[in-house]
Amino acid sequence: MASKLITYAELKAHSTKESLYVLLHEKVYDVTKFIDEHPGGDEVILAEAGRDATEAFEDVGHSDEARALLKDMYIGDFEKTDELKTKGPSSSSSQSNAVNTAVEQGSNLMYFVPLAMLGAYFAWRYYSSGSI
Numbered sequence: 577m578a579s580k581l582i583t584y585a586e587l588k589a590h591s592t593k594e595s596l597y598v599l600l601h602e603k604v605y606d607v608t609k610f611i612d613e614h615p616g617g618d619e620v621i622l623a624e625a626g627r628d629a630t631e632a633f634e635d636v637g638h639s640d641e642a643r644a645l646l647k648d649m650y651i652g653d654f655e656k657t658d659e660l661k662t663k664g665p666s667s668s669s670s671q672s673n674a675v676n677t678a679v680e681q682g683s684n685l686m687y688f689v690p691l692a693m694l695g696a697y698f699a700w701r702y703y704s705s706g707s708i
């Protein structure tokens with residue numbers, strides 16, 4: 577499919593119910609005809625107009641049927657600009673994974689340090705009482 581590049585200005589120009597583009601996964605969809613049929617209501621989609629709707633869309637956990645609907649509304653790829661950084665497929669989740677690992681490591685250390693000190697204390701008591 578030869579894809580047109582949609583600029584940020586174009587995306588912003590279509591942010592009303594009369595004409596509405598939605599940006600999902602770096603692709604742009606014309607959802608004007610669909611918004612009245614959206615099971616989640618029109619407000620939620622309108623709230624994402626002119627910005628990257630990927631996160632909102634994925635947070636809801638849309639079904640495969642919902643994703644299949646997108647195919648017919650696809651109008652082009654989004655031209656990435658500094659004005660609007662799109663969220664890549666995995667950037668946000670890999671970031672939170674890194675945070676989770678850091679937190680996990682931190683809490684492991686929180687258990688390990690007092691336990692090691694307790695062990696050292698008993699070892700010290702054992703050895704010092706044995707030597708007297």
Ligand code: HEM
Nearest residue numbers: 598607615616620621624629632633636638639642645646
């Ligand atoms: C623009 C493309 C979109 C399409 C084609 C779409 C399609 C659908 C479909 C078919 C459903 C029914 C449940 C399902 O099959 O998953 C649904 C539900 C829902 N959608 Fe979307 N949606 C879109 C965008 C959005 C956006 C940007 C939001 C923002 C938060 C949103 C929020 C919701 C919510 C909250 C529901 C649940 C409604 C309920 O269960 O009462 N949708 N959508």
